[in-house]
Amino acid sequence: xxxxxxxxxxxxxxxxxxxxxxxxxxxxxxxxxxxxxxxxxxxxxxxxxxxxxxxxxxxxxxxxxxxxxxxxxxxxxxxxxxxxxxxxxxxxxxxxxxxxxxxxxxxxxxxxxxxxxxxxxxxxxxxxxxxxxxxxxxxxxxxxxxxxxxxxxxxxxxxxxxxxxxxxxxxxxxxxxxxxxxxxxxxxxxxxxxxxxxxxxxxxxxxxxxxxxxxxxxxxxxxxxxxxxxxxxxxxxxxxxxxxxxxxxxxxxxxxxxxxxxxxxxxxxxxxxxxxxxxxxxxxxxxxxxxxxxxxxxxxxxxxxxxxxxxxxxxxxxxxxxxxxxxxxxxxxxxxxxxxxxxxxxxxx
Amino acid sequence: xxxxxxxxxxxxxxxxxxxxxxxxxxxxxxxxxxxxxxxxxxxxxxxxxxxxxxxxxxxxxxxxxxxxxxxxxxxxxxxxxxxxxxxxxxxxxxxxxxxxxxxxxxxxxxxxxxxxxxxxxxxxxxxxxxxxxxxxxxxxxxxxxxxxxxxxxxxxxxxxxxxxxxxxxxxxxxxxxxxxxxxxxxxxxxxxxxxxxxxxxxxxxxxxxxxxxxxxxxxxxxxxxxxxxxxxxxxxxxxxxxxxxxxxxxxxxxxxxxxxxxxxxxxxxxxxxxxxxxxxxxxxxxxxxxxxxxxxxxxxxxxxxxxxxxxxxxxxxxxxxxxxxxxxxxxxxxxxxxxxxxxxxxxxx
Numbered sequence: 001x002x003x004x005x006x007x008x009x010x011x012x013x014x015x016x017x018x019x020x021x022x023x024x025x026x027x028x029x030x031x032x033x034x035x036x037x038x039x040x041x042x043x044x045x046x047x048x049x050x051x052x053x054x055x056x057x058x059x060x061x062x063x064x065x066x067x068x069x070x071x072x073x074x075x076x077x078x079x080x081x082x083x084x085x086x087x088x089x090x091x092x093x094x095x096x097x098x099x100x101x102x103x104x105x106x107x108x109x110x111x112x113x114x115x116x117x118x119x120x121x122x123x124x125x126x127x128x129x130x131x132x133x134x135x136x137x138x139x140x141x142x143x144x145x146x147x148x149x150x151x152x153x154x155x156x157x158x159x160x161x162x163x164x165x166x167x168x169x170x171x172x173x174x175x176x177x178x179x180x181x182x183x184x185x186x187x188x189x190x191x192x193x194x195x196x197x198x199x200x201x202x203x204x205x206x207x208x209x210x211x212x213x214x215x216x217x218x219x220x221x222x223x224x225x226x227x228x229x230x231x232x233x234x235x236x237x238x239x240x241x242x243x244x245x246x247x248x249x250x251x252x253x254x255x256x257x258x259x260x261x262x263x264x265x266x267x268x269x270x271x272x273x274x275x276x277x278x279x280x281x282x283x284x285x286x287x288x289x290x291x292x293x294x295x296x297x298x299x300x301x302x303x304x305x306x307x308x309x310x311x312x313x314x315x316x317x318x319x320x321x322x323x324x325x326x327x328x329x330x331x332x333x334x335x336x337x338x339x340x341x342x343x344x345x346x347x348x349x
Numbered sequence: 350x351x352x353x354x355x356x357x358x359x360x361x362x363x364x365x366x367x368x369x370x371x372x373x374x375x376x377x378x379x380x381x382x383x384x385x386x387x388x389x390x391x392x393x394x395x396x397x398x399x400x401x402x403x404x405x406x407x408x409x410x411x412x413x414x415x416x417x418x419x420x421x422x423x424x425x426x427x428x429x430x431x432x433x434x435x436x437x438x439x440x441x442x443x444x445x446x447x448x449x450x451x452x453x454x455x456x457x458x459x460x461x462x463x464x465x466x467x468x469x470x471x472x473x474x475x476x477x478x479x480x481x482x483x484x485x486x487x488x489x490x491x492x493x494x495x496x497x498x499x500x501x502x503x504x505x506x507x508x509x510x511x512x513x514x515x516x517x518x519x520x521x522x523x524x525x526x527x528x529x530x531x532x533x534x535x536x537x538x539x540x541x542x543x544x545x546x547x548x549x550x551x552x553x554x555x556x557x558x559x560x561x562x563x564x565x566x567x568x569x570x571x572x573x574x575x576x577x578x579x580x581x582x583x584x585x586x587x588x589x590x591x592x593x594x595x596x597x598x599x600x601x602x603x604x605x606x607x608x609x610x611x612x613x614x615x616x617x618x619x620x621x622x623x624x625x626x627x628x629x630x631x632x633x634x635x636x637x638x639x640x641x642x643x644x645x646x647x648x649x650x651x652x653x654x655x656x657x658x659x660x661x662x663x664x665x666x667x668x669x670x671x672x673x674x675x676x677x678x679x680x681x682x683x684x685x686x687x688x689x690x691x692x693x694x695x696x697x698x
Contacts, residue, residue, distance in 0.1 A: 021662070032520065158663045160517035168509035168517060171381065171683050296669050299648030313370070313680045314507045318669040320645050331662045334520050 002035040002341065005055075007092035009083060009112050010099035011044035013326035014126055014153075016062060018096060018333050023058035029334075035341050041090030045099075047071045049082035053091045083108070087115045094340070096333050097125040103217070103226055103242070106133040113138050113149070120145040124336035126153030126329050132226040132242065135233060148340045153332025155227045156181065156305045159321030160335060165235050165309055172311035174235055176275035179307030180300050181227045183323040184211045184218035185250050185270045190301045192258045193267070198251065210303055210324075220249035221286040224272040228284050231307075232274035238282035240274075248287040266290050267298045275310070351384040351690065354404075356441035358432060358461050359448035360393035362675035363475055363502075365411060367445060367682050372407035378683075384690050390439030394448075396420045398431035402440045432457070436464045443689070445682050446474040452566070452575055452591070455482040462487050462498065469494040473685035475502030475678050481575040481591065484582060497689045502681025504576045505530065505654050508670030509684060514584050514658055521660035523584055525624035528656030529649050530576045532672040533560045533567035534599050534619045539650045541607045542616070547600065559652055559673075569598035570635040573621040577633050580656075581623035587631035589623075597636040615639050616647045624659070 008015040022037050030036050039056045043049040047064065048071035050056060056074075064070045069079030087095060095116040099109050106129035113123050113130050117138060125131065130138060131151045142149040152162050156179075165174055180186050187210050191201035202219065205211035217223045225247045232238040250270050261268050269291050274284035291298040296318040300306040305323025308316050322328040357364040371386050379385045388405045392398040396413065397420035399405060405423075413419045418428030436444060444465040448458050455478035462472045462479050466487060474480065479487060480500045491498040501511050505528075514523055529535050536559050540550035551568065554560035566572045574596045581587040599619050610617050618640050623633035640647040645667040649655040654672025657665050671677040 029520065158521070159666055160513070163517045164509070164513060164668075168512045168684070170687055171378065172507070172680060293648070294650055296648070296653075299642070299645065301643055304645075314677050315671050315674070317508055317671075318667075319513075320667040320669070322664050322666075325664070328663050331521060335517070338519055 001030060004035055004037050004094045004337065004341075005040045005090075005092050006037050006094040006096055007041035007086045007090045008039065009043055009086065009095060009097045009109075011042055011047045012098065014098040014329045014333070015042070015096055017326035017330035019058050020062045021327070021330055021334065023062050026058070033338055033341060035337075037337070040092050041086035042071070043081045043083045043086040044071075045081050048077060048079040049086060050074055050077040051082070051086060051090045052076060083112055084115065087112060087121070088119065093121055094337065095121055095123045097123055097127055097130070098333070099127060101127055101129045101226075103129060103132075103222060106130045110134050110138070114141065117141045117145060117147045117149060120147045122148040122150075122340050124150045124333045124340070126151070126332055128154045128223070128226040128230065132229040135230065136239070148343060150336035150339055151230070152336050153329050155230055156307065157322050157324050158328040158331035158335070159305065159319060159323065161307055161319060162231070162234060163335065163339065164319055169309065169311060169314070169317065172314040172317075174309050174311050176273065176310040177231060177235070177307055178271050178273035178297070179227075180269055180297055180305055181224045181272045181307065181323065182218055182221075182270060183303035183305055184215065185221075185224075186300065186305070187303045188219060189250060189253070189258070189268055189270065192253070192255060193262060197255050198253065219251050221247045221270060221272075224270060224286045228272040228274055228286060232282055232284050236274060236276050236282050238274065238284070240282065240284060244284070246285045246287070250288050253288055261290055265293050267293070269297055269300075271297070350379060353384055353386050353443045353686065353690075354389045354439075354441050355386050355443040355445055356390035356435045356439045357388065358392055358435065358444060358446045360391055360396045361447065363447040363678045363682070364391070364445055366675035366679035368407050369411045370676070370679055370683065372411050375407070382687055382690060384686075386686070389441050390435035391420070392430045392432045392435040393420075394430050397426060397428040398435060399423055399426040400431075400435060400439045401425060432461055433464065436461060436470070437468065442470055443686065444470055444472045446472055446476055446479070447682070448476060450476055450478045450575070452478060452481075452571060455479045459483050459487070463490065466490045466494060466496045466498060469496045471497040471499075471689050473499045473682045473689070475500070475506075475681055477503045477572070477575040477579065481578040484579065485588070497692060499685035499688055500579070501685050502678050504579055505656065506671050506673050507677040507680035507684070508654065508668060508672065510656055510668060511580070511583060512684065512688065513668055518658060518660060518663070518666065521663040521666075523658050523660050525622065525659045526580060526584070526656055527620050527622035527646070529618055529646055529654055530573045530621045530656065530672065531567055531570075531619060532652035532654055533564065534570075534573075535649065535654070536652045537568060538599060538602070538607070538617055538619065541602070541604060542611060546604050547602065568600050570596045570619060570621075573619060573635045577621040577623055577635060581631055581633050585623055585625050585631050587623065587633070589631065589633060593633070595634045595636070599637050602637055610639055614642050616642070618646055618649075620646070
């Protein structure tokens with residue numbers, strides 16, 4: 001039985017949900033996958049940090065009170081974060097990185113990833129920043145130290161969109177994709193179809209916890225743009241940065257636009273897409289598009305996400321699923337760990 | 350570079366498309382996957398048979414005229430089928446089985462699979478019969494001889510539904526599924542929504558080549574029932590046979606039913622489903638169901654297929670794609686071969 005010593009960076013919803021899953025399902029995973037996870041360290045700006053090379057009790061961690069410095073309530077816990085110590089000195093052979101997304105330079109998460117990968121410690125992350133901005137160099141670093149860098153959860157939460165494309169669709173020759181990659185904006189558009197105007201729809205999304213106090217990143221398409229960069233670079237071999245992508249959000253969509261679309265049996269959707277052109281170049285964009293009812297993405301309502309891959313051999317393939325959620329996103333981290341385990345088994349480590 | 354010697358059983362649309370793919374893409378696959386395919390034998394009731402242990406020319410094979418005994422036009426070809434000889438004496442280490450589906454006892458395809466697996470020859474098949482009726486014994490036989498038995502194409506053509514569930518969703522705890530698993534009946538229902546009555550819609554499907562002269566298996570749900578057996582047994586650990594499944598087709602759906610559904614903002618769909626109950630038993634059925642517009646399957650029109658998996662950790666995940674087509678189904682065979690190659694590499698063969 002393999003046991004991975006895992007350290008958690010960030011202890012918000014996602015890593016806390018992963019901790020709960022470990023508490024509940026570690027024995028089950030041992031049977032299903034042939035490995036167990038032992039948490040050896042956690043660091044978080046708000047909760048503080050805690051390290052135990054012999055393993056922390058996942059039940060106890062998951063139950064830590066959500067107060068500033070909460071880890072202080074545990075034996076050997078501290079109210080201060082200690083990212084570097086947790087990465088470098090907790091004895092972890094796996095890091096689950098789920099700190100906040102910084103869309104400008106991907107920091108400090110990118111540095112956390114680098115510290116780990118430099119030491120040969122594999123990283124699984126749900127954080128769009130390091131992946132969209134630095135995937136190529138982080139993957140190269142991982143290769144050079146024999147570590148692995150996996151990021152399934154950075155695009156569609158636990159819905160396995162990267163792995164579907166790279167593994168299950170291998171050989172189908174993916175030539176492009178278009179997706180509904182932001183649940184908040186899709187929820188706003190669906191609410192507008194039910195009669196709300198844009199600002200009331202945003203307020204409703206905020207009320208329900210789908211939108212943040214500042215909804216700009218969601219409704220102006222910036223979040224989708226990072227996801228398009230990740231997918232285009234990973235699946236189509238592009239070398240895009242966010243500034244390469246024309247980005248238009250949904251704040252210009254009016255109730256009149258929505259009503260006219262409904263009359264025409266069509267729906268406005270915020271679409272992130274990329275396509276490989278015949279000369280090999282990649283074009284990518286984020287913009288509201290009017291989809292006819294027959295489009296596989298037209299029926300995707302509310303906070304759900306979806307993506308259609310265009311393939312040469314197989315035609316279009318669409319996957320629809322959760323695009324957010326604590327446990328859903330924590331599942332992405334698990335699926336990355338399963339993938340790392342399979343690769344390690346394969347190369348006989 | 351690994352080279353697999355492959356023999357083809359059945360040379361209808363699917364294996365002929367696979368032959369065309371091999372002709373066009375073998376060099377490309379060598380780069381992408383690290384293997385090449387060499388066709389060493391083909392047997393077909395209509396075309397006859399041909400064997401060459403040193404490899405047949407895929408371009409030449411794909412261009413064989415579609416006439417009875419057509420293989421006689423090739424050097425060393427015969428107008429007679431020779432399934433046993435091709436399986437046992439062509440030197441193949443891989444069999445692509447794509448003969449006709451016999452829903453009663455799965456023969457003769459099941460015997461073909463057995464002959465191959467007994468010799469340690471791996472089998473990839475798109476044929477529902479052997480899988481729905483004998484998967485358990487064929488998988489056990491494969492394990493006992495170190496061969497592999499893969500059948501991604503038996504359910505949704507090339508759309509990777511089995512592999513998505515077993516690999517990408519591993520750990521998500523699939524508790525059930527419901528799907529639109531027959532393109533012909535879905536096309537008929539879509540045509541009825543456009544105003545045709547049932548028999549005109551069937552006639553239109555026949556005209557377009559979607560339905561066979563005898564449409565019973567498609568419209569009465571028998572085809573879907575086999576697919577539900579395959580998925581329930583493979584993904585939920587059921588031990589169902591087709592007779593365990595309540596099966597009702599769409600021939601009782603009237604134009605009035607369709608019109609009333611449209612008025613209620615809903616759509617009739619032929620749904621195959623299975624669910625794991627809390628006591629561990631599996632219930633499964635095939636029947637027309639009225640889906641509200643918000644259901645991820647409601648928007649799937651025409652000959653397209655789709656399936657929604659219910660998972661404990663990740664909520665519902667839906668995949669939509671081709672459910673038929675020569676090249677689409679041939680892609681399923683390729684994806685099975687890729688999977689076999691990965692496993693062989695893994696266990697160091």
